[in-house]
Amino acid sequence: MSRKAVVTGGFSYIGGAIAAELAARGWDVSTLTNRKPPPGSMIASSPLTFDRDALVSALTGADLFVNTFWIRFPFGGQTFDTAVARSALLAEAAKAAGVGRFVHLSVSNPDRGLNLGYYAGKHRVEETLRASGLSCAIVRPTLVVGSNDVLTNNIAWFLRNFPVFPMPRGGRCRLQPVTLADTARIAADAAARSEDETVDAAGPDTVTFREYVELLASLCGVRRWMPGVPNWASLLGIKLVEPFLDDVTLTREELLGLEQELLISHAPPLGKESALGWLEKNGADLGKRYINDLDRHFRSERTQPVTV
Numbered sequence: 001m002s003r004k005a006v007v008t009g010g011f012s013y014i015g016g017a018i019a020a021e022l023a024a025r026g027w028d029v030s031t032l033t034n035r036k037p038p039p040g041s042m043i044a045s046s047p048l049t050f051d052r053d054a055l056v057s058a059l060t061g062a063d064l065f066v067n068t069f070w071i072r073f074p075f076g077g078q079t080f081d082t083a084v085a086r087s088a089l090l091a092e093a094a095k096a097a098g099v100g101r102f103v104h105l106s107v108s109n110p111d112r113g114l115n116l117g118y119y120a121g122k123h124r125v126e127e128t129l130r131a132s133g134l135s136c137a138i139v140r141p142t143l144v145v146g147s148n149d150v151l152t153n154n155i156a157w158f159l160r161n162f163p164v165f166p167m168p169r170g171g172r173c174r175l176q177p178v179t180l181a182d183t184a185r186i187a188a189d190a191a192a193r194s195e196d197e198t199v200d201a202a203g204p205d206t207v208t209f210r211e212y213v214e215l216l217a218s219l220c221g222v223r224r225w226m227p228g229v230p231n232w233a234s235l236l237g238i239k240l241v242e243p244f245l246d247d248v249t250l251t252r253e254e255l256l257g258l259e260q261e262l263l264i265s266h267a268p269p270l271g272k273e274s275a276l277g278w279l280e281k282n283g284a285d286l287g288k289r290y291i292n293d294l295d296r297h298f299r300s301e302r303t304q305p306v307t308v
């Protein structure tokens with residue numbers, strides 16, 4: 001009999017890739033999500049609600065729970081504090097339901113970014129999980145590159161549509177992207193083990209942000225002026241465009257995380273595939289369409305309104 005796995009966000013970005021990887025390894029996968037299934041999806045889904053009894057019932061009988069739930073930025077009454085509380089509730093429900101293994105998607109270097117709400121919240125959730133008594137693997141991705149990614153796609157959209165790309169702090173900060181496929185493999189490998197562990201999901205290449213953006217510009221077939229500017233000027237440029245996009249494209253915290261080089265790993269990389277190579281092979285259509293994150297997470301693309 002196949003083992004049962006429940007994954008949050010099975011129709012979303014990283015959750016979708018992990019669900020597919022687990023299914024390919026023989027797991028019987030279902031998902032908790034508030035997103036409509038994509039055409040042809042074979043994965044059973046039920047709504048992700050933050051009601052303890054509903055969660056315990058959804059997780060009862062699962063051998064594995066993979067949690068990808070998080071918010072990129074506070075919005076609509078949701079804050080990093082509510083995301084921490086909801087993550088703790090997911091862990092508590094998994095424990096009460098007797099789930100055998102909990103794989104949690106965190107972020108690289110949460111303990112080095114305690115001045116930033118996103119990273120401090122991730123750090124608090126990690127501490128909660130370590131104290132939970134669950135058999136737990138914490139997977140910490142850097143920047144995940146793959147199909148349907150938002151951040152890299154929207155950088156490419158800006159490159160396609162504007163003659164200038166103000167480069168925060170000259171683009172000197174480094175990042176170590178990992179492919180979506182490697183991230184899913186690293187999470188599925190962690191699911192198969194039983195010891196408590198914390199692993200980074202980072203790829204083999206480290207590049208500066210300028211090198212990364214220049215690669216994207218070349219994939220888009222554009223040459224852009226990329227003057228080095230202070231963070232505030234880069235953010236101001238984006239904030240002037242955001243009202244027309246009706247979205248939150250980039251946050252101050254994300255820029256600070258880049259500046260603090262939180263998107264690099266300090267361990268030997270578990271990612272095998274070059275994210276830059278993946279982009280060179282698959283990135284020609286990047287940025288042809290802007291992906292609106294508010295629509296994805298708070299508005300039209302949801303089957304249920306998000307409530308706090």
Ligand SMILES: NC(=O)c1ccc[n+]([C@@H]2O[C@H](COP(=O)([O-])OP(=O)(O)OC[C@H]3O[C@@H](n4cnc5c(N)ncnc54)[C@H](OP(=O)(O)O)[C@@H]3O)[C@@H](O)[C@H]2O)c1
Nearest residue numbers: 008009012013014033034035068069070105141143144297
């Ligand atoms: N993408 C990256 O480069 C990256 C890098 C480092 C760490 N991570 C971490 O990896 C995990 C997965 O990331 P991802 O890029 O796959 O994120 P995602 O596509 O935004 O989905 C993450 C999950 O959170 C849920 N979610 C997001 N915003 C929500 C909201 N406002 N209200 C209710 N549910 C919400 C999604 O629900 P639905 O299924 O209903 O959409 C989904 O289950 C997150 O913990 C993220 O912090 C991502």
